[in-house]
Amino acid sequence: MARMKFLCDAERCIECNGCVTACKQEHDIPWGVNRRRVVTVNDGVPGERSISVACMHCSDAPCMAVCPVDCFYRTEEGVVLHDKDLCIGCGYCFYACPFGAPQFPQAGAFGVRGKMDKCTFCAGGPEANNSEAEFKKYGRNRLAEGKLPACAEMCSTKALLGGDGDVLSDIYRERVTNRAARGTAGTPPFGWDAAYGRPDAQKAPAAPAGGAKS
């Protein structure tokens, strides 16, 4: 088993926030904590692009490097998890993370900062698999049920892919190849039409120069 990774196809993401909702629902995430969120570049401008962002489960994770209490660990599947019993909520991991993945619940008075919470790749944490303690601290352990992260599995446009990095690469490669093959004169090989247009419609030859009889 290779490393578990996320991959978001910016050509397909429609900023529906379904992944965000699925994550919050799956793990019963409190208000103010967003393990996943959708970032849009050039919002409102034609050609805008959206991408779903969460913990990327880095191979060389900076959060692990800066944690003063060493509460992070990496599973054999390459998922970066942490022990909430050890976390002191210092926020170093938040400053170190290039994706802003670590989240801190602020339910208490005076802006008190709780223990760090982040995407677990639906793999729970250091508690017995699918136990109540695991769900309360880390959310549901879908990986132990033989399932992939809820955000990726429910993505309606399959913009967000999650799972074995090698398989994701193959899926994305095939997708991009198909897009490029569909690209005809006047149609960009990438973009909305290529991503969502019907293959037969895209492959149809252009109308003859004389014009067809209507």
Place this chain on the structure above:
Amino acid sequence: MIKQIVLAAGIAAVAIGVAACGERPQVVEYKQGKYQGKPDQTPYEAAPFAGNKTEWERAIKTRNQSQNEYKRT
């Protein structure tokens, strides 16, 4: 008599002075770079896979491939 009092006071002062030396350290010593938390289970360790890694990998692979709409019917 005075000597005994001075001696007793001296012993008491020394005892009070070194009393803090017997305290246990209250700061946890962390080993840099090594995970200090509880050990985690592998995803296939408990039910429904009960340690069958092959079966778990097959389940994950099936789910993985179901994300490829070019291979779905």
